[in-house]
Amino acid sequence: MDAAIITGRTEEHLCSAEQAQALGAPMHREVVEPFLALREEARQAGFELAIDSGFRSFDRQLSIWNRKVEGQLPVLDSAGIPLDIGTLTEEELVFAILRWSALPGASRHHWGTELDVFDAAAKPEGYEVELTPQEVDPGGMFGPLHEWLDHRIAAGEAFGFFRPYDRDRGGVAPERWHLSCAPVAAALEGGFTVDLLRETLEGADLGLKHVVLEQLDEIFRRFVINTGRPPA
Secondary structure, three states, X not given: OOHHHHOOOOOOOEOOHHHHHHHOOOXXXXXXXXXXXXXXXXXXXXXXXXXXXXXXXXXXXXXXXXXXXXXXXXXXXXXXXXXXXXXXXXXXXXXXXXOOOOOXXXXXXXXXXXXXXXXXXXXXXXXXXXXXXXXXXXXXXXXXXXXXHHHHHHOOOOOOEEOOOOOOOOOOOOOOOEXXXXXXXXXXXXXXXXXXXXXXXXXXXXOOHHHHHHOHHHHHHHHHOOOOOOOO
């Protein structure tokens, strides 16, 4: 398996730019057909399945990480409330960031198999999607879409999509908006190791890199491979 694809350092596996524009985001070329099928089923059910985020490169994830380390982007607690990072130790800050943001090189979004979705038909005009629990939980504006997705996924009728962060496993916070195309993601996940991640990060200009590398085995166990699996 190509290490550059797994760690987000290439775009060779993605659909064309024209397809990405029509779909709403870049994604793995093998994910296009199942996403279109799911989007059509959603349309027939009264939803407009839209993508807030698809493929994310290593450099983009690195920028997000470093801006959080530097306090330029908010770091949230488990309830989604901004933390005062000045009160945290370096190690506490690393693990707080990991609750909502992946390490560069370790984001499933690198693979192009992961999509953060919402219901464009339910989004008020001018509203900026935030991807918060309040939006997607029952009673939230996107709650009905995700209840529909719950049933499709449980019945094995979501064209291979599932939620890797469906519940709190002590690592990444639950992300109901995050869908993964299991048949494609599984092959990439199988080629990912902590040694590959360590090699990737050692040469990166990563904020708090010394803490990350010291804690990498635990990070890999809790925040990288600690995910749900699609229904059988």
